[in-house]
Each structure stands twice: as C-alpha cells, then as structure tokens.
Amino acid sequence: xxxxxxxxxxxxxxxxxxxxxxxxxxxxxxxxxxxxxNSGRGLVHLILIRSNExxxxxxxxxxxxxxxxxxxxxxxxxxxxxxxASYFCATGPRSGGYQKVTFGTGTKLQVIP
Amino acid sequence: DGGITQxxxxxxxxxGQNVTLSCEQNLNHDAMYWYRQDPGQGLRLIYYSQIxxxxxxxxxxxxxxxxxxxxxxxxxxxxxxQKNPTAFYLCASSIDKTGGYGKLFFGSGTQxxxx
Numbered sequence: 001x002x003x004x005x006x007x008x009x010x011x012x013x014x015x016x017x018x019x020x021x022x023x024x025x026x027x028x029x030x031x032x033x034x035x036x037x038n039s040g041r042g043l044v045h046l047i048l049i050r051s052n053e054x055x056x057x058x059x060x061x062x063x064x065x066x067x068x069x070x071x072x073x074x075x076x077x078x079x080x081x082x083x084x085a086s087y088f089c090a091t092g093p094r095s096g097g098y099q100k101v102t103f104g105t106g107t108k109l110q111v112i113p
Numbered sequence: 114d115g116g117i118t119q120x121x122x123x124x125x126x127x128x129g130q131n132v133t134l135s136c137e138q139n140l141n142h143d144a145m146y147w148y149r150q151d152p153g154q155g156l157r158l159i160y161y162s163q164i165x166x167x168x169x170x171x172x173x174x175x176x177x178x179x180x181x182x183x184x185x186x187x188x189x190x191x192x193x194x195q196k197n198p199t200a201f202y203l204c205a206s207s208i209d210k211t212g213g214y215g216k217l218f219f220g221s222g223t224q225x226x227x228x
Contacts, residue, residue, distance in 0.1 A: 042219030103156040
C-alpha cells in the first residue's frame with residue numbers, strides 16, 4: 001500500500017516561479033525524504049527531515065514537516081527548466097529494526113522556460 | 114565511481130519465460146531493495162534485504178524471487194507466475210541504520226516488456 005500521497009499530481013509553472021508540492025502520510029514515521037526522478041531514470045535523493053525537525057533547507061529547496069497533521073511540503077524556489085521532473089516523498093516506519101521505505105505517487109513538475 | 118548498476122536497460126520476456134534482472138552495488142551498503150514502477154505511478158516495494166542470505170517480501174512479492182548470496186548483488190527474477198510484468202524496475206541500496214533508515218541510492222532502472 002502507498003504510505004504517502006503527493007498533491008498536486010501535476011504542476012506547471014514558469015521559470016523563476018516557486019513550486020510547492022505536498023505529501024500526506026498515514027502512520028507515524030522516523031523521518032521523511034524527498035526524491036526527484038527524471039523521465040525514464042532512477043530516483044535521486046534530495047533531502048531528509050527527521051520526525052523531530054520542523055523545517056530544513058538545502059540550496060533552493062525547503063522542506064517542512066508537520067507530524068501532527070502527518071504532512072510535509074517541498075518548496076523549490078526560483079525554479080529552472082532543469083527542475084522539470086517527478087518528485088516523490090518517502091517514509092519509513094517509526095519502529096526501527098528494518099528499512100521498509102514506502103513511496104508516494106509523485107508530483108510531476110513542468111517548468112516552462 | 115561508486116554506485117548501483119542495473120542491467121540490462123531494456124528486457125523483453127516471452128510468455129511462460131523467467132527473466133532475471135541484475136543489480137550490483139559497490140557502495141558497501143548492507144540493505145538492498147527492488148521496486149516496481151508502473152507508468153505515472155509511484156514505486157511499490159517487491160523485496161528487500163538487510164543482510165547477506167536474508168531477504169523479506171515487500172508489498173507485491175508474488176511472481177518474483179530474489180537471492181542475496183553476496184553483499185554487492187541482489188538479482189531479481191520475474192517468474193512466469195507474474196502475469197503482468199511490464200513495468201520499470203528499480204534497484205536501490207542504503208546503509209542499514211538500526212532504529213531508522215538512511216537515504217536510498219538508486220540504479221538507472223530496467224524496463225521490462227512482454228513480447
């Protein structure tokens with residue numbers, strides 16, 4: 001079963017604008033990750049936020065986490081055409097011992113030059 | 114360069130045939146995973162392995178089999194029991210961390226199609 005669901009499913013913006021995508025999940029987590037996938041390629045890790053963190057930055061990326069609402073958001077500022085890709089959130093179980101990472105359905109971002 | 118290598122990039126399966134997808138990593142990671150991705154969909158976990166000679170079923174293991182005889186290798190066999198095998202298959206690895214999980218490193222994927 002899919003743990004996370006991204007919203008929106010698709011997003012089209014002009015270059016230079018900000019892009020925001022959201023992820024909701026169902027069970028308690030240890031941490032949450034965001035990945036990017038270019039068409040026909042593997043996924044690339046972007047950022048990880050732990051359950052005791054509320055916000056994290058990495059370059060043009062900002063991730064927030066609200067564990068009370070079981071949701072996270074990814075903000076890409078000053079978007080570029082090269083940011084065109086699908087973005088996935090991924091979660092793992094709160095109890096450790098094994099690493100069953102579950103992915104959401106993804107947001108397809110198109111940045112128009 | 115360290116990374117994960119999947120082969121072949123494209124694979125075709127005939128009716129009733131078993132096919133094996135290769136996944137090799139030189140990152141010295143303990144954990145390895147196989148995911149299936151259908152068009153426009155997210156990733157679904159097929160099998161995962163935390164350590165050599167041990168693996169667990171994921172959410173959609175039926176019709177698939179794996180082995181983990183070496184730390185570096187985690188091949189996936191798509192058996193004839195898998196009636197709808199056409200999909201993009203992704204292999205990943207991570208450093209096993211007790212009590213949580215680290216980031217996943219992905220291969221470039223294998224596109225499997227049925228003839």
